[in-house]
Amino acid sequence: xxxxxxxxxxxxxxxxxxxxxxxxxxxxxxxxxxxxxxxxxxxxxxxxxxxxxxxxxxxxxxxxxxxxxxxxxxxxxxxxxxxxxxxxxxxxxxxxxxxxxxxxxxxxxxxxxxxxxxxxxxxxxxxxxxxxxxxxxxxxxxxxxxxxxxxxxxxxxxxxxxxxxxxxxxx
Amino acid sequence: xxxxxxxxxxxxxxxxxxxxxxxxxxxxxxxxxxxxxxxxxxxxxxxxxxxxxxxxxxxxxxxxxxxxxxxxxxxxxxxxxxxxxxxxxxxxxxxxxxxxxxxxxxxxxxxxxxxxxxxxxxxxxxxxxxxxxxxxxxxxxxxxxxxxxxxxxxxxxxxxxxxxxxxxxxxxxxxxxxxxxxxxxxxxxxxxxxxxxxxxxxxxxxxxxxxxxxxxxxxxxxxxxxxxxxxxxxxxxxxxxxxxxxxxxxxxxxxxxxxxxxxxxxxxxxxxxxxxxxxxxxxxxxxxxxxxxxxxxxxxxxxxxxxxxxxxxxxxxxxxxxxxxxxxxxxxxxxxxxxxxxxxxxxxxxxxxxxxxxxxxxxxxxxxxxxxxxxxxxxxxxxxxxxxxxxxxxxxxxxxxxxxxxxxxxxxxxxxxxxxxxxxxxxxx
Ligand SMILES: Cc1cc2nc3c(=O)[nH]c(=O)nc-3n(C[C@H](O)[C@H](O)[C@H](O)COP(=O)(O)O)c2cc1C
Ligand code: SF4
Ligand code: FES
Numbered sequence: 001x002x003x004x005x006x007x008x009x010x011x012x013x014x015x016x017x018x019x020x021x022x023x024x025x026x027x028x029x030x031x032x033x034x035x036x037x038x039x040x041x042x043x044x045x046x047x048x049x050x051x052x053x054x055x056x057x058x059x060x061x062x063x064x065x066x067x068x069x070x071x072x073x074x075x076x077x078x079x080x081x082x083x084x085x086x087x088x089x090x091x092x093x094x095x096x097x098x099x100x101x102x103x104x105x106x107x108x109x110x111x112x113x114x115x116x117x118x119x120x121x122x123x124x125x126x127x128x129x130x131x132x133x134x135x136x137x138x139x140x141x142x143x144x145x146x147x148x149x150x151x152x153x154x155x156x157x158x159x160x161x162x163x164x165x166x167x168x169x170x171x
Numbered sequence: 172x173x174x175x176x177x178x179x180x181x182x183x184x185x186x187x188x189x190x191x192x193x194x195x196x197x198x199x200x201x202x203x204x205x206x207x208x209x210x211x212x213x214x215x216x217x218x219x220x221x222x223x224x225x226x227x228x229x230x231x232x233x234x235x236x237x238x239x240x241x242x243x244x245x246x247x248x249x250x251x252x253x254x255x256x257x258x259x260x261x262x263x264x265x266x267x268x269x270x271x272x273x274x275x276x277x278x279x280x281x282x283x284x285x286x287x288x289x290x291x292x293x294x295x296x297x298x299x300x301x302x303x304x305x306x307x308x309x310x311x312x313x314x315x316x317x318x319x320x321x322x323x324x325x326x327x328x329x330x331x332x333x334x335x336x337x338x339x340x341x342x343x344x345x346x347x348x349x350x351x352x353x354x355x356x357x358x359x360x361x362x363x364x365x366x367x368x369x370x371x372x373x374x375x376x377x378x379x380x381x382x383x384x385x386x387x388x389x390x391x392x393x394x395x396x397x398x399x400x401x402x403x404x405x406x407x408x409x410x411x412x413x414x415x416x417x418x419x420x421x422x423x424x425x426x427x428x429x430x431x432x433x434x435x436x437x438x439x440x441x442x443x444x445x446x447x448x449x450x451x452x453x454x455x456x457x458x459x460x461x462x463x464x465x466x467x468x469x470x471x472x473x474x475x476x477x478x479x480x481x482x483x484x485x486x487x488x489x490x491x492x493x494x495x496x497x498x499x500x501x502x503x504x505x506x507x508x509x510x511x512x513x514x515x516x517x518x519x520x521x522x523x524x525x526x527x528x529x530x531x532x533x534x535x536x537x538x539x540x541x542x543x544x545x546x547x548x549x550x551x552x553x554x555x556x557x558x559x560x561x562x563x564x565x566x567x568x569x570x571x572x573x574x575x576x577x578x579x580x581x582x583x584x585x586x587x588x589x590x591x592x593x594x595x596x597x598x599x600x
Contacts, residue, residue, distance in 0.1 A: 031338040036378055041360030042343055046302075073360070080362040080520075081343035083302045095303075099264045100463060100510045101421035101496050137346065137514055138264040138463075139303050142421035142494065143428045152305040 001075045009086045011056035017066075021047050025066070037067045041077050045084050054085040082136075090125045090132035092170060095149040099138035102145035110146045111135065113160040117167070131167075175477045176435035178444060181407065183395050183415045184388065185431040188275045194310060196317040199278035205323060207397040211286040212331045214397075219290035223393065225401035227413030231268075232258050232349075232386030233462065233492045235480050242291050242383055244373035251380040255288055255296040256358065256372075259311075259387045260342060260349035262301055263462035264514060265494030268417040269387035271429050273300075273307045276391070277314035283390040285328055285335050286397060291383050294334045298387075299354050302343040312339050346518035350566045351384040353520065364520045365566035386492075388417060408434035412479035416493050420446045423453070423499040438476040442497060453499040457582070461491025463511050464571030466578035467504075487578070503598035504583040505541045505590050508575060512537055515572035526569040529560035533576055540587055543595035550580055550587055 017025055024047055025040075032039040044067065048059040055078055064071035078084045096102075096111055115121055118131050125132040141147045144156025148163075155166055187193040187202050199205070211219060224239025245253060257280070261269045272280055284296045300308050315337050318324045328335035340358050347353045348363035355377050357363045376382025392414060396404045405413045412434040418441065421427045425447030432441065438458070442448065449455050455470045460478075466488040468476065476482050483490045498507060516530035533556050539545050557573035564570075580587060589597050 031336070033378060036359070038360035039340075039358060042341065042357065045343070046341060067360075069360075076362055077360065081302070081345050083344035098510075099514055100459075100507060101265055101427075103510050104422040104496070104498060104502065104507075136303075136344075137517060138262065140261045140267040140270055140301070142265050142267050142496070143419055145421060145427075149303060154306070 001072075001079060006057050006075070009055075009057045011052075011058050013058070015048070015052070015056060015058040015062045017047065017062075018051055021051050038069050038073065040067055041069070041074060042081070045074070045078055049084060054088045056086075091130050092167075093132045093134065093149075093151055095134045095136040095139070096122075097137070097139050097141070097145065097147050097149075098135040099142075101138070101142035102147060105145040107146040110148070110158050110160065110163060113163055114167075117164070175437040175440070176409065176433050178432065178436040178440045180445070181415050181431055181433055183407065183431065184272065184276070184279070184391055184417055186276075187279070188271070193275050194277055194314060196278060196314070196321060199276065203398075204276075204278045205282050205329070207282065207394045208285060208323075208329045208331070211289060211397050212329070212333070216290045216292055219286065219397070222401050223290070223396055226396045226404040227401070227408070227411070228389065228392055228396060228404065229412070229480065230386055231388035231392075231416065231492065233263065233464075235490060238385060238389050241373065241385070242287075244371065245291055245381050245383065246374060249381055252295065252378075253291055253293040254377040254380055254382040255284065255291065255293045256351075256354060256377060256382055256384045257284060257296060257298040257387055257390055258349060258351065258354060258384055259298050259300040259304070260346075260354065261304075261387075262346040262349045263464065263492050263494065264511070265419065265421060265459060265496040266462045266492040267419050267421075268429050268493060270304070270307060271417060272387055272391050273304070273311050277311050278318070279394060280311075280387060280391045281314060281318050281323070281337065283393040284337055285323070286393050287383070287385070287390055288335045289331075289333060293383070294336060296335070296337045297358055297377070298337065298339050299348070299358060300339055300341055301348075302341050304341075308339055308341050315339065345520075346514075347520045347566070347568055350568065352566065354384065355382065362520070364522050365568075367565055409477075409479050409481070411481050412490075416478070416490075418478060419494040420497065421494070422497040423450045423502070424448065424497050425450050432478070434479040435477050435482075438478055438495075439474050441478060442473070442495070446497070449497065449499050451499070453501060455497065456500045456502055457498040457504060457507075459496040459575070460488050462494045463496065463514065464574055465489040465491040466574050467507075467582055469582045472582075501598065503541070503596055504579055504586050505537065505596065506598070508579040509534070509537045509541050511575050512572060515568065519568060520566075523564035523569065525560040526564045526572075529556050530569065530572050532556055533560075533572065537576075540590050541596055543590060543593065545587070545591040547588070547591055549591070550584065553580060 044063040060074040122135040147156040229235040352366040353363040512534040560569040561573040
């Protein structure tokens with residue numbers, strides 16, 4: 001990652017684990033060999049993302065320090081995997097499966113419906129910051145296609161009506 | 172062709188699925204959970220390896236490698252720790268069976284892990300679970316916490332004076348991390364880029380120590396083998412494909428889902444009877460039998476195939492991870508292939524040029540054909556790219572893209588040609 005790219009993902013405020021995250025971190029430390037702290041790279045990025053909603057350059061620098069590894073090792077991992085958000089995203093993240101079983105059962109119709117309903121295309125966030133829409137690869141719920149993941153939870157056998165029900169009742 | 176095994180649902184792995192709160196330790200224990208620990212610890216580790224070898228259990232993650240044989244590759248003289256890595260990445264399109272085990276009977280998996288650790292002389296097991304399985308990782312962790320509290324895991328696991336620790340390690344969105352060497356890299360905190368084999372992980376694996384990597388379903392099958400012995404397990408299935416399998420079925424069928432049957436049942440009957448047949452009263456056009464990388468079969472092939480390793484191999488495909496994707500007679504096979512190739516080019520880890528460049532190229536050519544911009548010579552071009560990416564890379568992801576590409580053209584060439592002649596897709600959007 002270039003210096004410029006790194007600058008683009010700065011939160012411009014310091015990052016540290018909260019008390020609760022720190023507790024989880026201390027627990028994780030006991031799960032891997034003592035000389036293999038780098039194994040906590042992915043878990044720590046998850047902790048940071050759980051805490052802030054995304055992973056900033058500051059968070060990556062902090063993780064590198066805590067794990068005593070070069071910061072490039074953290075950048076490299078944060079950018080390789082698709083689930084780490086390098087920018088803040090909407091309060092609700094809709095991840096619609098794009099892959100074959102879901103396509104065969106009508107994911108295109110669901111995509112159109114959600115896009116129209118929210119006025120956004122995949123990769124975009126609504127102006128009020130509530131929804132981010134993504135198309136993702138097979139989520140291993142092929143038997144329930146078309147399906148989406150809404151934040152942590154799977155919703156299967158979607159129809160436009162089902163989608164409305166799910167999205168309209170969100171707080 | 173040998174006669175198919177009689178089609179009926181069986182309950183080896185799925186025995187507790189119908190029970191309320193089957194995922195809890197209490198219900199698991201009431202129904203035989205952890206009952207094989209005593210018997211297993213009464214055996215010599217080497218005898219368990221032998222028993223699993225004799226059972227004919229083959230890996231359920233895709234390659235179908237005999238589990239007991241893999242275990243016996245561990246070095247005899249070894250002063251490093253041995254690790255067990257349980258593959259719960261479950262990212263091959265069409266595959267959604269391991270999720271059932273985690274959601275409905277995680278304790279069967281944990282019991283399998285304890286027995287396997289003892290058999291291979293490991294004390295630390297890591298379950299690598301795909302990042303999107305947030306709820307499932309939590310369920311698994313809850314089950315593990317219950318097992319610790321009950322003394323089933325830990326320093327003195329099950330009171331046997333043998334330490335077993337189990338840790339859930341979440342991925343973060345990368346299909347390639349299901350590949351065993353990439354999986355180990357990912358646990359080590361690195362990018363999921365597969366390492367060159369050999370050395371094989373049984374010799375140089377996690378933290379450069381001997382490591383056994385097995386799929387969730389493979390490990391969950393172990394307690395049954397201990398209870399009923401190799402012969403008891405072999406009562407199910409065929410000579411070379413022993414046991415039961417949690418087959419997934421998705422796409423154009425009336426009742427998609429996961430069904431446990433013996434190996435060797437008729438594919439056609441499985442589709443018609445268990446999955447309720449092709450939806451909307453339509454006809455069958457194609458089935459991808461075992462996850463998206465397996466060569467596609469046409470209706471004629473399907474009528475001949477039984478669900479076991481040999482039959483699918485004889486018919487030019489593979490059993491893979493047992494996830495069938497069914498297409499009805501109104502499906503555009505060019506569009507199907509385009510969808511799959513998009514997946515594979517998206518998931519290339521990028522370290523080998525043939526895979527990084529070739530898969531994207533294959534996708535573009537097929538997308539052009541689907542859009543009506545294809546040329547006849549594109550078909551030979553696709554076949555030649557497929558040949559040039561397969562087997563020339565660090566891992567077999569490139570081959571996983573080449574196989575569907577080649578087989579779609581081979582079995583449905585006239586559809587590709589029609590797109591090219593018409594200058595558009597002949598199927599309704
Ligand atoms: C690209 C790729 C993806 C894979 N994904 C998975 C997966 O999601 N789950 C799995 O169990 N095996 C997967 N495998 C197979 C593993 O490399 C490995 O063979 C398997 O986990 C071994 O376990 P088994 O012998 O019990 O099947 C994948 C292989 C490749 C090449
Ligand atoms: S074949 Fe593709 S996925 Fe596998 S190591 Fe090479 S570039 Fe990575
Ligand atoms: S294809 Fe959509 S979940 Fe598998």
